[in-house]
Amino acid sequence: MRNWTVKGRFVNIFLPGHGKYLTLCEVKVFAVKETSECSCDSKNLAVGAEAVQSSTYNHLGAAQNAVDGNSESNYMLGSCTHTAGDDPWWRVDLKKVHKVTSVSITNRGDCCEERIVGAQIRIGNSLENNGNIKETSECSCDSKNLAVGAEAVQSSTYNHLGAAQNAVDGNSESNYMLGSCTHTAGDDPWWRVDLKKVHKVTSVSITNRGDCCEERIVGAQIRIGNSLENNGNSNDLAATVGFIQSGGTKTFYFKPVKGRFVNIFLPGHGKYLTLCEVKVFAVNETSECSCDSKNLAVGAEAVQSSTYNHLGAAQNAVDGNSESNYMLGSCTHTAGDDPWWRVDLKEVHKVTSVSITNRGDCCEERIVGAQIRIGNSLENNGNSNDPVTTIGFIPSGGTKTFDFKPVKGRYVNIFLPGTNKYLTLCEVEVFAD
Template sequence: MIIVALKTTQSNAALVNLALGKPASQQSNFRFDNNNEWTADKGNDGNADTDMFNNHCFHTDDNTSPWWEVDLQDVYYISQVNITNRQDAGTERAESVEISVARQNPGNWQMVAYNEGQIGSFISLTFAPVKARYVRVTLRNKQTYLHLCEVEVFGENVPADDCAVNLCFNGGVCTNGTTILSLGKPASQSSKFKFDNNNEWTADKGNDGNADSDLFNNHCFHTDDNTSPWWEVDLQDIYDITQVNITNRQDAGTERAQNIEISIAKENPGNWSMVAYKEGEMGPFMSLKFDPVQARYVRVTLRNKQTQFHLCEVEVYGYK
């Protein structure tokens, strides 16, 4: 389980609520009667009235991992999300709240905060500033309704000269100076699958520098049939990680590589933090980029899938 350390605070006066009145959407719409429209826009209308029937809260239908999201209409440095829960009924439904961000939609969602258990009447989640345009609130792995009465997203503008001091994810043109850190480093996987005595699809084949996508040419790793199978690499030192490239198997079983989660840690065993997530099938190749995060270990997981896991090359990029 990934748990991000959180702290509950009041809003930073220097930051601006970027979500107010911006376009919002939700996984589904629940309609109680003809007089109540608990649509997504009620979640960021600036009115935190906690009585659902006063029509200032949103309400989804009964879904698995229900979500609400807002389009900030530009990329900002996001560092805080405040949530006001419904209080007239169903308060206990708001639990296992995950905050994820993305620069594009559809895109690669990055989890930035997670609160296990119920949130109560109000919660403020703060985290290291991350550049994003889209912010999503999800009840992770819950089968229930999602209804909240206000979501505030706090942050600030990305400086015009951001490329001069950070990696180029704001549309600028510059050289990021990153290198492949994973090549030939010690790797491991959740289990080993052996087809016959001539094939050893071990973890080290996942970062051997050969992206041949035919499994039987012995340059891909292959796990057994597991729940949430994973592959990981030990970079043998702590680096600033910014990107993970993945080459999928193409000769067969391509569709198994789906719901891919990239997690990192400084120690192993340690606390794993998700930095990127791609829902659905990935296709033959995928490049996941994110703001620099310090780590020694990088793990690729098929989140909540019961299947075999095989990829033909994983490249981890970063700098010291």
């Protein structure tokens, strides 16, 4: 979530300590749009920019690899950085001063994920100490968690440890036995927080249970609105929760949804809902500024060339659920030759990036060669619009973001040319200026 701005030309990742290695598989930098004090640009300013680092471990680990637009996380494939020595650092030069609002980092995936712990993001205009001097920040967009301390209720309470209020106590402890998580019993469980007045909610962050049962959260719905009909569970669907790792926290971003009540609703028989912390963020009340990247695709109308079976509907790729197991019903699946999928953004946008989540239970290689095309024409089902990139390998169940110069268009197509091809997309997210 983007919740601060820091003015600076240089963005450093600095890992203080003896005998440390710093590996970055992709670094993205976002900032306030130049034409407005009140809109946060979804363009990645770092891609293709000049990068340097304190040292280079071997020929595979060049500093420039972190801004090559490739978030491949296997170091041996040559798209990650790697330093050696003490107090390692990496730096990208944005060439001019920006009001930076967020930095996204892709960690190494083939080993050593713990090495990134303790790294500092430093932003400013000075190259003193190689840029590792942090400058002060100024609050721009609203980073206040609206849920903390608010009144919460739930459908039922399993025992004295699982009160609804535990999810808004400001404590993200994920061991249920320590008394900071909720726990319901019975069918169709739900939990609700009352924000007391209407907000334009832009993201909800959920911390899952960590001592057991992490799979129980899958399928929960985030619903936001002003009605208490059906206990609030009939309000607008903002996102559907997929897998959150044990004790993990995941933030769900979406177009602003107006509402006073935020519900987490888990439909089904014999379900238990446990939430160890829920945070709610919204547009700053004093402006129209929202510092969250808005996924324009979620909930939009989607179509595809064909549908393999009832599990593989086109709409599954924009349901807000990045679950990558096809059998769980949140992925698309076509059949036949030259398959394609298309989302209608309803109006023209300057699209700057598209994120794709690949199938995870099998067949990850099928996505290779698919083209992302953007434009306003429906000629050839939209597959004659401008090609912006061609998809290479995306790991099983992985999500990859493709950044590019802004392309104007209403329609975003994923087109896979060839005979006897199958196109499966488990989530497609579209971001724009």
